[in-house]
Amino acid sequence: MKYVLTIIVxxxxxxxxxxxxxxxxxxxxxxxxxxxxxxxSEDLTxxxxxxxxxxxxxxxxxxxxxxxTLIDPTSVEVRFKSHAxxxxxxxxxxxxxxxxxxxxxxxxxxxxxxxxxxxxxxxGLSWSADYVVISDPDEKQLRIDSFxxxxxxxxxxYEDAQVRLVVGTINLVEPIAQLAQSAMDQFYGLxxxxxxxxxxxxxxxxxxxxxxxxxxxxxxxxxxxxxGGRQEREKQIIKEGLSEYFIYTIEGTETIRNGWSKRxxxxxxxxxxxxxxxxxxxxxxxxxxxxMFLLRNDTESKLGTTPLPDGTVQVFRDNGRDGLSFLxxxxxxxxxxxxxxxxxxxxxAQVIHQLVRQKSWRDDFWFHRAGxxxxxxxxxxxxxxxxxxxxxxxxxEQWVERIRNYSGKEVNVEIRRAFDxxxxxxxxxxxxxxxxxxxxxxxxxxxxxxxxxxxxxxxAQGTLAQQYNVxxxxxx
Amino acid sequence: xxxTHYPLTLTLLLLMLLCATPTAQARIKLVTLPLRExxxxxxxxxxxxxxxxxxxxxxxxxxxxxxxxWNNTAINKESIQFRAVSxxxxxxxxxVSYPPNENALVxxxxxxxxLSAKVRISYIIGGLQKSFIYKALASHDEKTLTLxxxxxxxxxxxxxxxxxxxxxxxxxxxxxxxGLNETKELLSARFDExxxxxxxxxxxxxxxxxxxGKNQLMVPMHYVIKNTKEAGLGRFPLQPGKVRIFQDxxxxxxxxxxxxxxxxxxxxxQMRLYLGVAKDVVVKRTIKKNEQHRLLGNLxxxxxxxxxxxxxxxxKPVTLDIREALPYVRNESxxxxxxxxxxxxxxxxxxxxxxxxDPTRVDxxxxxxxxxxxxxxxxxxxxxxEFEIHLWIENEW
Numbered sequence: 015m016k017y018v019l020t021i022i023v024x025x026x027x028x029x030x031x032x033x034x035x036x037x038x039x040x041x042x043x044x045x046x047x048x049x050x051x052x053x054x055s056e057d058l059t060x061x062x063x064x065x066x067x068x069x070x071x072x073x074x075x076x077x078x079x080x081x082x083t084l085i086d087p088t089s090v091e092v093r094f095k096s097h098a099x100x101x102x103x104x105x106x107x108x109x110x111x112x113x114x115x116x117x118x119x120x121x122x123x124x125x126x127x128x129x130x131x132x133x134x135x136x137x138g139l140s141w142s143a144d145y146v147v148i149s150d151p152d153e154k155q156l157r158i159d160s161f162x163x164x165x166x167x168x169x170x171x172y173e174d175a176q177v178r179l180v181v182g183t184i185n186l187v188e189p190i191a192q193l194a195q196s197a198m199d200q201f202y203g204l205x206x207x208x209x210x211x212x213x214x215x216x217x218x219x220x221x222x223x224x225x226x227x228x229x230x231x232x233x234x235x236x237x238x239x240x241x242g243g244r245q246e247r248e249k250q251i252i253k254e255g256l257s258e259y260f261i262y263t264i265e266g267t268e269t270i271r272n273g274w275s276k277r278x279x280x281x282x283x284x285x286x287x288x289x290x291x292x293x294x295x296x297x298x299x300x301x302x303x304x305x306m307f308l309l310r311n312d313t314e315s316k317l318g319t320t321p322l323p324d325g326t327v328q329v330f331r332d333n334g335r336d337g338l339s340f341l342x343x344x345x346x347x348x349x350x351x352x353x354x355x356x357x358x359x360x361x362x363a364q365v366i367h368q369l370v371r372q373k374s375w376r377d378d379f380w381f382h383r384a385g386x387x388x389x390x391x392x393x394x395x396x397x398x399x400x401x402x403x404x405x406x407x408x409x410x411e412q413w414v415e416r417i418r419n420y421s422g423k424e425v426n427v428e429i430r431r432a433f434d435x436x437x438x439x440x441x442x443x444x445x446x447x448x449x450x451x452x453x454x455x456x457x458x459x460x461x462x463x464x465x466x467x468x469x470x471x472x473x474a475q476g477t478l479a480q481q482y483n484v485x486x487x488x489x490x
Numbered sequence: 491x492x493x494t495h496y497p498l499t500l501t502l503l504l505l506m507l508l509c510a511t512p513t514a515q516a517r518i519k520l521v522t523l524p525l526r527e528x529x530x531x532x533x534x535x536x537x538x539x540x541x542x543x544x545x546x547x548x549x550x551x552x553x554x555x556x557x558x559x560w561n562n563t564a565i566n567k568e569s570i571q572f573r574a575v576s577x578x579x580x581x582x583x584x585x586v587s588y589p590p591n592e593n594a595l596v597x598x599x600x601x602x603x604x605l606s607a608k609v610r611i612s613y614i615i616g617g618l619q620k621s622f623i624y625k626a627l628a629s630h631d632e633k634t635l636t637l638x639x640x641x642x643x644x645x646x647x648x649x650x651x652x653x654x655x656x657x658x659x660x661x662x663x664x665x666x667x668x669g670l671n672e673t674k675e676l677l678s679a680r681f682d683e684x685x686x687x688x689x690x691x692x693x694x695x696x697x698x699x700x701x702x703g704k705n706q707l708m709v710p711m712h713y714v715i716k717n718t719k720e721a722g723l724g725r726f727p728l729q730p731g732k733v734r735i736f737q738d739x740x741x742x743x744x745x746x747x748x749x750x751x752x753x754x755x756x757x758x759x760q761m762r763l764y765l766g767v768a769k770d771v772v773v774k775r776t777i778k779k780n781e782q783h784r785l786l787g788n789l790x791x792x793x794x795x796x797x798x799x800x801x802x803x804x805x806k807p808v809t810l811d812i813r814e815a816l817p818y819v820r821n822e823s824x825x826x827x828x829x830x831x832x833x834x835x836x837x838x839x840x841x842x843x844x845x846x847x848d849p850t851r852v853d854x855x856x857x858x859x860x861x862x863x864x865x866x867x868x869x870x871x872x873x874x875x876e877f878e879i880h881l882w883i884e885n886e887w
Contacts, residue, residue: 146571247600248582273590279583328569330540337530338612339659340540343569360536363727366756371854374830376885381787392786402787404887411830411854420727420757464758466849 043067049176052141054323055183059139067130069122079115083169089135090116096129138168141179143325151334157284163277166270174267181323182259251280253320260321283316292365292427303367307357311349322349329357364421373412380406380477389477406477414466419459430454436479440487441469450483529651533620534659542612549601559594562648564616572597576608617647622731624752630740635686641678646671660726684722687714691811692773695818707773711765717755728755733763770803780823792883794823801872802863813858820883831855836880
């Protein structure tokens with residue numbers, strides 16, 4: 015086990031300037047506890063470690079160094095958890111000739127041990143979510159298991175750490191990994207820049223995150239009991255909302271060695287009802303009909319206790335022969351509570367979609383005459399001269415979306431096809447408008463049947479095109 | 491079981507403390523090596539192969555550490571799953587740890603008692619892939635065909651699976667030895683007495699001319715089979731693959747007459763297998779009439795007559811499929827336009843018996859006729875048949 019982070023207490027009464035040459039090693043207090051709050055939207059972890067340090071009355075010097083880690087030097091803070099009114103931080107010094115080190119001069123009014131919390135931001139720790147979905151053979155119900163996986167590439171061993179994972183997006187103006195690569199004196203110009211109010215978002219955001227976490231901690235809701243020993247049941251992962259974030263707290267403590275990652279089940283739900291839908295949405299899924307599993311992140315679906323963080327979903331089906339069939343894999347973005355979870359399984363060889371244009375024709379022609387400012391239409395009784403030119407007309411197209419269902423069960427399809435221009439969409443299929451240019455139709459195709467979903471497109475062209483949208487015309 | 495031939499190893503560590511406090515830098519391995527009891531290779535997905543293996547693992551009461559590692563195999567680490575088949579209520583996976591720079595993981599599994607558990611480990615693996623080939627044997631009279639579908643399972647996963655179940659997602663289930671670096675070819679389906687149609691098709695847009703100067707069209711030949719139950723197929727969609735075509739030579743042997751790539755063929759669809767260009771069916775195509783009829787202003791209709799002179803030099807009658815793509819015809823007659831073609835036949839009753847209006851074969855831009863051609867006469871002379879398509883392309887300018 016290596017301890018990269020070291021803390022050295024020097025019982026010295028020198029000026030900070032003299033410390034660089036005159037550090038006496040007095041003690042090397044180990045960590046008592048460490049807590050990691052890991053964000054998944056940024057390469058950022060807030061580490062808080064508690065150590066017991068012996069102070070002598072008068073001026074005490076603490077040296078804190080973090081060689082070989084990815085700690086942001088601008089974020090290192092010390093706080094006195096006990097004897098707070100008897101200890102005072104006088105100054106912090108980042109020596110010019112030693113990167114990854116800070117000296118603290120602390121005035122103590124007592125002789126004895128105090129509990130000190132050192133916090134800092136580090137990069138190299140991260141976490142991700144993933145999901146495993148297994149549907150029953152009939153595709154009526156499924157089981158979903160959510161996992162979280164914590165990665166430690168920070169260069170530091172964290173033993174028996176309390177681990178908290180933050181779901182949500184925060185703003186950083188500089189990556190922590192970049193800050194970690196810089197010596198403190200390189201921040202001189204940067205701080206001048208940040209002294210302007212509008213450029214302080216970085217520190218304010220992080221400070222806000224720290225304050226929010228402090229508040230949750232003070233309420234006693236975040237920390238689980240320390241549990242460094244053996245565990246014979248699955249650890250619970252406690253989920254709590256906090257401001258715009260959700261915090262997952264892993265029960266007890268975890269040891270995540272440098273270079274390792276660890277995956278644990280976050281939650282699971284069985285017998286979750288879901289819908290199968292076949293969708294043709296070229297703008298979203300390409301020019302193919304795809305099979306979707308649809309469920310909602312709500313209590314009715316035995317979910318809904320937490321938003322679902324971004325992560326990969328692997329979808330299987332119980333093949334009814336004592337095994338699984340792989341159906342697909344998809345990266346899903348953050349799913350809020352109450353939102354739909356849409357799993358795209360790709361095309362299904364058993365449900366065939368064909369888009370067929372059956373007929374095209376034109377009518378209602380309008381003509382322009384050279385030198386005239388008006389248009390002429392034979393249907394309006396206007397006389398058309400031989401030199402008049404077509405400048406406006408209606409195009410008509412009859413289409414069918416042919417669905418062949420060989421799946422052995424009834425399927426629901428939804429077709430969402432966008433059209434450019436000034437378009438009328440006529441159909442007896444009760445179409446609705448998804449947006450100004452995208453009609454949507456739905457249908458149920460019984461097992462073993464072929465269904466032609468027919469519609470007609472009328473498109474105003476040339477001078478007759480006065481809109482850029484689709485209007486629905488219900489037809490018999 | 492030879493260690494060197496089994497890159498996948500499963501190690502059970504009964505050193506239970508490691509689950510909670512893995513303080514040792516070097517990892518301890520190999521306490522037991524449970525054999526595979528059963529392997530299933532799931533090839534149902536178009537691109538992904540899923541392997542499921544079952545092993546009997548002795549578990550002690552408390553927390554057990556199970557080390558799963560692999561070398562030189564393309565296992566998707568994220569896809570690996572561990573499920574208890576027996577004692578599911580007594581066995582829980584507490585966590586999975588992934589060591590650095592190793593193709594390995596360690597499951598921490600709790601057991602409520604000392605027991606032998608059957609567990610199923612599944613994962614997606616690369617290098618274990620499938621393809622399909624077909625062998626088609628046509629009867630001597632080219633009326634029927636026997637189609638054999640073979641699965642080729644290429645095991646370049648660097649893992650030997652031994653006696654394994656193989657499931658394609660359709661058809662039969664197989665139990666085969668899957669050796670290291672070997673390709674196994676299995677007869678996955680056989681269909682007998684499939685009716686075939688031997689088609690002769692001319693379509694200048696798709697197949698072009700054989701001799702442009704003489705206006706002689708290319709006439710490719712195809713065997714056409716339908717993936718329907720009525721045709722003796724129709725059990726499942728036919729996967730894409732190379733089809734080698736043979737014909738019964740009538741004297742107890744057969745002759746190789748060509749090969750083609752068979753496309754993915756859903757149920758009820760046709761598979762058309764290209765056999766080559768017919769030399770004995772000669773089709774010359776000319777535009778006999780191309781005349782503009784002014785309507786109003788610059789708006790006009792174009793009257794077109796396509797003339798085909800057809801000779802069948804074969805000693806048996808055949809049917810010629812004449813197909814025209816109307817955008818192609820418009821380009822020839824009046825030049826290209828960026829709007830849809832509005833067209834009609836001069837007389838909708840024209841060649842009604844021969845016209846194909848099946849919406850699965852023709853659409854708004856296609857017209858097709860099946861023209862019967864008599865065999866050449868006994869004297870060796872072929873009757874020259876003239877066939878015309880009289881059509882109008884309307885409302886152009």
